[in-house]
Amino acid sequence: MNYKIPRGTYDILPKDSAKWQYVQRIFRETAASFGYEEICTPIFEMAELFERSSGESSDVVQKEMYRFQDQKGRDFALRPEGTAPVVRSFVENHLDLQGGRHKFYYIGPMFRYDRPQKGRYRQFYQYGIELIGSNHPFFDAEVISLEMQFLKALGLKKIRLEINSVGCAECSSDYDAALQDYYRPHLAELCPDCQKRYEKKPRRLLDCKVPSCKVLRQDAPSQLDYLDAPCRDHFAQVQSYLNDMQIDYKINPAIVRGLDYYTNTAFEIIVDDLGAQNSLAGGGRYNGLIAAIGGKDTPAIGFAGGFERLLLAMQNEGISTAEPLKPQIYIIGIGEAAQKVVIQLLSQLRNRGIYAEYNPDKSSFKAQIKAANAMGAAYAGIIGEDELSSGMISLKDLASGEQSTVDPSDLPNLLIESKNKESNNL
Ligand code: AMP
Numbered sequence: 404m405n406y407k408i409p410r411g412t413y414d415i416l417p418k419d420s421a422k423w424q425y426v427q428r429i430f431r432e433t434a435a436s437f438g439y440e441e442i443c444t445p446i447f448e449m450a451e452l453f454e455r456s457s458g459e460s461s462d463v464v465q466k467e468m469y470r471f472q473d474q475k476g477r478d479f480a481l482r483p484e485g486t487a488p489v490v491r492s493f494v495e496n497h498l499d500l501q502g503g504r505h506k507f508y509y510i511g512p513m514f515r516y517d518r519p520q521k522g523r524y525r526q527f528y529q530y531g532i533e534l535i536g537s538n539h540p541f542f543d544a545e546v547i548s549l550e551m552q553f554l555k556a557l558g559l560k561k562i563r564l565e566i567n568s569v570g571c572a573e574c575s576s577d578y579d580a581a582l583q584d585y586y587r588p589h590l591a592e593l594c595p596d597c598q599k600r601y602e603k604k605p606r607r608l609l610d611c612k613v614p615s616c617k618v619l620r621q622d623a624p625s626q627l628d629y630l631d632a633p634c635r636d637h638f639a640q641v642q643s644y645l646n647d648m649q650i651d652y653k654i655n656p657a658i659v660r661g662l663d664y665y666t667n668t669a670f671e672i673i674v675d676d677l678g679a680q681n682s683l684a685g686g687g688r689y690n691g692l693i694a695a696i697g698g699k700d701t702p703a704i705g706f707a708g709g710f711e712r713l714l715l716a717m718q719n720e721g722i723s724t725a726e727p728l729k730p731q732i733y734i735i736g737i738g739e740a741a742q743k744v745v746i747q748l749l750s751q752l753r754n755r756g757i758y759a760e761y762n763p764d765k766s767s768f769k770a771q772i773k774a775a776n777a778m779g780a781a782y783a784g785i786i787g788e789d790e791l792s793s794g795m796i797s798l799k800d801l802a803s804g805e806q807s808t809v810d811p812s813d814l815p816n817l818l819i820e821s822k823n824k825e826s827n828n829l
Pocket of ligand 1: 528682
């Protein structure tokens with residue numbers, strides 16, 4: 404039996420893991436510079452949580468959720484997205500009763516049963532933030548600026564920000580009515596899913612990927628013409644803050660969210676050369692969600708992005724990430740007697756956080772030096788008969804070929820200094 408990885412998933416092999424660590428580190432650093440702290444929630448939750456938050460009729464719940472019953476018949480789902488679990492935790496831990504602003508970020512795998520293709524997987528890794536506790540338009544702009552700052556820190560240039568306002572529960576009902584008026588004469592031309600959406604959530608018609616529905620959408624009325632005065636003002640202020648932050652954007656009325664608790668700002672970051680899966684990150688305000696899942700009515704905004712598409716976009720722009728891990732020193736012991744000293748030295752160095760390699764499989768000096776060079780080690784530390792009797796170590800700089808004799812107690816500091824010098828020169 405040959406075991407195969409499940410379709411739509413992938414392994415991150417050691418040769419690639421440095422890249423993943425790098426983008427995650429930059430995201431954590433960016434989030435921290437905006438005052439966000441990490442929240443970790445379980446990978447599975449009650450399926451009902453997602454039915455409530457994404458909507459029972461949504462594609463995520465209807466078609467994409469990995470749903471299962473546990474041994475006691477409880478209905479669970481692997482999380483398809485990160486916001487509902489954060490909101491569930493926020494309410495369950497009574498943070499809604501504390502008032503004030505709460506800033507969370509998360510990183511982790513999400514699961515959707517979708518048709519796998521480039522940039523679309525069944526298990527994929529998202530990063531995201533949630534700012535809970537303010538309806539001020541400044542924070543809409545600030546949340547967007549965090550994502551833009553992150554992408555800038557990675558060196559991405561070919562990205563576009565598109566924004567929209569989906570209004571509030573009050574003004575969007577006028578818009579739903581206008582959409583139904585527009586689509587009524589075209590009902591027969593809609594796909595079966597959209598025919599259902601027409602009754603339940605007309606705004607979802609704008610999100611359909613079926614080509615004939617996409618054509619009809621072009622002449623549909625725009626949500627922006629139906630915003631009430633407070634929503635219009637909110638949207639104008641978000642734009643004004645984005646202008647002050649010198650963030651370029653385009654207004655795109657086609658960015659929609661189909662549920663009532665999504666309010667006001669919605670946004671998306673697009674990378675053109677990613678092909679069909681060109682959305683790098685998306686987010687928006689969800690002022691009604693916390694109350695919808697049983698918490699105290701609290702406004703909130705957030706976004707989520709996908710690491711796979713991020714890494715693809717970086718690759719397309721020729722942005723190199725992290726160097727593979729290289730030993731700072733490769734220790735070579737010559738002869739049986741050296742072995743003990745080598746082992747002591749290894750743990751001494753590793754205790755100081757220095758990456759030291761040793762391979763007792765390789766016997767000859769020549770083979771060991773070759774291995775040290777192949778691994779890209781900065782130095783070789785040689786312990787043979789002479790060194791054993793003098794209590795010193797021969798240190799060979801593998802780049803210059805220079806060799807010196809050092810006291811083992813000086814070795815850690817010497818290696819740390821040389822590493823610092825090297826990173827300052829980068
Ligand atoms: P969403 O939660 O659907 O708003 O998606 C937010 C971001 O997550 C997208 O812009 C993508 O970068 C990423 N994403 C969503 N679904 C997938 C998937 N199936 N595979 C890979 N990345 C995804």
